Amino acid sequence: MNATKLFSRALVVVVSIFFMAAVAVGQNLILGGTAAATYGGTWNVKGNIDNTTKTGVVDFTGTVTLKGTATQAIGITTKPAINFATLTSSAPSTKTFAVNSTIGTTINTLRRHLLSIQL
Numbered sequence: 028m029n030a031t032k033l034f035s036r037a038l039v040v041v042v043s044i045f046f047m048a049a050v051a052v053g054q055n056l057i058l059g060g061t062a063a064a065t066y067g068g069t070w071n072v073k074g075n076i077d078n079t080t081k082t083g084v085v086d087f088t089g090t091v092t093l094k095g096t097a098t099q100a101i102g103i104t105t106k107p108a109i110n111f112a113t114l115t116s117s118a119p120s121t122k123t124f125a126v127n128s129t130i131g132t133t134i135n136t137l138r139r140h141l142l143s144i145q146l
Contacts, residue, residue, distance in 0.1 A: 031066045036104070037139045041119045043084070045078060052087070052127060053129075054072075054073050054074050054076045054109070054124070055074035055076070055077050056070065056074065056075070056076045056077065057073045057079075057124075058076065058078045058080070058081055058085055058109075059080060060075065060080065061080055061081060061082045061083065062082070062083045063081075063083025063084050063086075064081075064083065064084045064085050064086070065085075065087075065088055066085070066086070066087050066088070066089070067087075067088045067089045068089045068093070069089050069090050069091075069092070070087065070089065070090070070091045071092050071094050072091060072092065072093055072094060072095065072099070073094050073095050073096075074095060074099065075099055075100040075101070076091075076096075076099075076100070076101045076102060076109060077100075077102075077103065078102050078103055078106045078107070078126065079103050079106070080133075081106055081107055082107065083107055084107045084108045084109075084110065084135075085108070085109045085110070086110045086112075087108070087109070087110065087111045087112060088113075089112060089113070090110050090113040090115060091111050091113070091114050091115070092115040092116070092117055093114070093116045093117070093118070093122050094117050094118050095118055095120055096119070096120050097120055098120055098121045098122075098123065099120060099121070099122045099123070100123050100125060101122060101123065101124045101125065101126065101128065102124065102126030102128070103126065104125045104126070106126055107126065107127075108126055108127040108128060109126055109127075109128050110128060110129045110130075110131070111128065111129070111130045111131065112130075112131040112132055113130070113131070113132055113133045113134075113135075114130050114133070114134050114135070115133075115134075115135045116135070
């Protein structure tokens, strides 16, 4: 086997490992910008929902599914509200809301899920 072929195969293995690690690790949803915002569609969140830079309220008009298997934090204390039309939890872990939130139509959690509210 020549050096070029060996290098190519090694590179494929390394890239594959990084890809699998990225898929396995929870990813945060970072709500960028400062103004109030409305987001539609379906959002699958494995990590935290971070509204650090927001100065306006965030509204999700679609469905947000919290899929994290580790504790998930929704919002940063002292920041504006994050509102949901439909909120679903599909993984057994604690979901901690650190901001004001409303759920417009539906909240759906699996048995033995804990929703924690900080006041």
